[in-house]
Amino acid sequence: MAGGRGGDLGPSLAGYTGFSIEFCTAVAVPPPCVTAKYKAEAKATHLNWPVESQFKLQQLCLSMWEDDILIEEAWAGALIAVYLAKRGFKVDVFEARKDPRKEVAQRGRSVNLALSVRGIESLRAVGAEGLVTALGIPMHARMIHSHSGNTTPIPYGKKGQHLLSVERQKLNNDLLTAKLQELSGYKSYLYNNMKHLRFDFSQEYIPHGYKELCLAPTKNGEFAMAVNYLHIWPRQTFMMIALPNQDKSFTCTLFLPFDQFDKLKTKEDVLTFFKAEFPDFLNLMGEEKLLEEFFRNPTGPMVSIKCKPYHVSDKLVIIGDAAHAMVPFYGQGTNCAFEDCLVLNGILEKHNNDFGSALQEYSRTRNKDVESMCDLAMYNYIEMRSLVTSPVFLMKKKLFNFLHWLMPKTFIPLYTMVSFSQIPYKTVIDRSEWQEKYGEVIL
Numbered sequence: 111m112a113g114g115r116g117g118d119l120g121p122s123l124a125g126y127t128g129f130s131i132e133f134c135t136a137v138a139v140p141p142p143c144v145t146a147k148y149k150a151e152a153k154a155t156h157l158n159w160p161v162e163s164q165f166k167l168q169q170l171c172l173s174m175w176e177d178d179i180l181i182e183e184a185w186a187g188a189l190i191a192v193y194l195a196k197r198g199f200k201v202d203v204f205e206a207r208k209d210p211r212k213e214v215a216q217r218g219r220s221v222n223l224a225l226s227v228r229g230i231e232s233l234r235a236v237g238a239e240g241l242v243t244a245l246g247i248p249m250h251a252r253m254i255h256s257h258s259g260n261t262t263p264i265p266y267g268k269k270g271q272h273l274l275s276v277e278r279q280k281l282n283n284d285l286l287t288a289k290l291q292e293l294s295g296y297k298s299y300l301y302n303n304m305k306h307l308r309f310d311f312s313q314e315y316i317p318h319g320y321k322e323l324c325l326a327p328t329k330n331g332e333f334a335m336a337v338n339y340l341h342i343w344p345r346q347t348f349m350m351i352a353l354p355n356q357d358k359s360f361t362c363t364l365f366l367p368f369d370q371f372d373k374l375k376t377k378e379d380v381l382t383f384f385k386a387e388f389p390d391f392l393n394l395m396g397e398e399k400l401l402e403e404f405f406r407n408p409t410g411p412m413v414s415i416k417c418k419p420y421h422v423s424d425k426l427v428i429i430g431d432a433a434h435a436m437v438p439f440y441g442q443g444t445n446c447a448f449e450d451c452l453v454l455n456g457i458l459e460k461h462n463n464d465f466g467s468a469l470q471e472y473s474r475t476r477n478k479d480v481e482s483m484c485d486l487a488m489y490n491y492i493e494m495r496s497l498v499t500s501p502v503f504l505m506k507k508k509l510f511n512f513l514h515w516l517m518p519k520t521f522i523p524l525y526t527m528v529s530f531s532q533i534p535y536k537t538v539i540d541r542s543e544w545q546e547k548y549g550e551v552i553l
């Protein structure tokens with residue numbers, strides 16, 4: 111049997127958890143006492159499936175063949191591989207990308223991430239939370255930048271609660287060499303089955319695209335802005351954010367409608383725009399560097415995808431972005447993908463590793479939660495770029511924090527439920543609705 115290798119997190123996780131996961135040929139070694147339930151006849155892979163309707167099924171799938179588990183991966187794929195290896199399964203991991211260690215770090219493509227409780231707890235369950243906590247920079251609050259350059263912090267939650275800014279590229283350092291081969295029969299298998307699935311699918315591109323810019327450290331080698339914050343320049347219909355990196359740079363992301371990006375054609379267009387909207391940032395970045403990065407870095411689209419079911423009998427399940435891509439405004443895509451692994455592992459435990467019944471339950475129960483998260487991410491698209499500047503919103507936030515202090519178990523602000531708890535996302539929406547009504551009455 112042949113195999114591939116893991117993506118960003120795979121080998122690091124493998125090393126961290128003490129599992130022997132080889133990402134070149136056949137992979138996770140189960141404890142000798144466990145007979146691998148699944149065994150693959152398939153050869154290894156480099157699948158270039160057509161991106162039909164942009165559906166990202168090809169991006170990540172966990173497929174159970176006769177007696178084996180095959181995983182396409184990056185984040186979620188690597189983590190579920192570790193979970194399954196811990197359960198004693200033999201796991202093959204396939205990754206279509208080149209070995210990232212051999213690629214020059216591409217600024218503008220490798221966004222960093224805000225990890226919160228769900229992601230960290232899902233890593234903790236396999237003993238790997240140190241991997242990100244060691245690499246991450248705590249962000250305790252949003253730092254709002256006005257047009258004039260004034261800054262106002264808005265804490266995320268209670269004292270001590272914070273998000274972790276983790277640079278994806280850092281996690282690539284441990285990666286092993288990729289060895290991609292062909293997986294015969296795989297493609298036709300999936301598509302044939304999808305026809306009989308009564309498979310629901312919907313997607314929505316938002317009008318905005320995103321472009322990354324790197325704000326370098328100062329000449330003295332220090333952070334150019336206050337470090338423990340997620341910096342936001344909210345401008346109602348668009349915004350820019352910045353997250354700190356361990357090398358003392360910031361990864362900044364400009365979210366702007368595509369039709370406005372299209373208008374920024376010349377150097378003058380870009381400078382005029384930044385002078386009007388982000389003058390403090392332009393001062394820090396410098397005109398030359400800004401123009402270089404702006405015209406070099408790509409503009410990416412953002413899509414929200416919902417689908418169901420997530421499984422095909424006991425043979426296949428999709429997790430992570432493949433099942434539920436969401437717009438990035440709540441910083442929950444990876445957190446949710448990692449939580450998929452935790453939830454699936456719990457359900458496998460409950461069903462004594464019977465994939466038939468476990469995948470059915472996973473598909474049914476997880477769907478409402480992750481679709482709720484897709485909706486919440488769309489909501490935060492508005493909160494981040496616009497509501498954070500509204501006095502009514504800020505007053506409400508203070509009131510909700512006070513009510514949370516008064517009744518910590520009964521009244522939990524929406525952001526706290528999403529980012530600092532493991533309350534199922536659907537319950538988060540339900541609770542938030544009655545809290546909003548209650549809050550409005552008091553206001």
Ligand SMILES: Cc1cc2nc3c(=O)[nH]c(=O)nc-3n(C[C@H](O)[C@H](O)[C@H](O)COP(=O)(O)OP(=O)(O)OC[C@H]3O[C@@H](n4cnc5c(N)ncnc54)[C@H](O)[C@@H]3O)c2cc1C
Nearest residue numbers: 157169183184185186206223224430431438441443444445
């Ligand atoms: C601008 C932006 C900011 C974001 N910020 C955050 C944040 O702050 N916090 C957060 O939690 N999330 C964030 N996200 C979301 C996060 O990036 C994704 O949710 C996360 O990467 C999903 O992980 P995944 O493993 O499901 O999929 P992916 O990371 O997409 O991994 C899929 C892997 O499968 C591989 N692959 C694809 N096709 C094949 C094939 N045919 N054969 C073999 N391998 C294949 C790919 O090469 C890739 O490595 C952000 C996203 C964007 C766009």
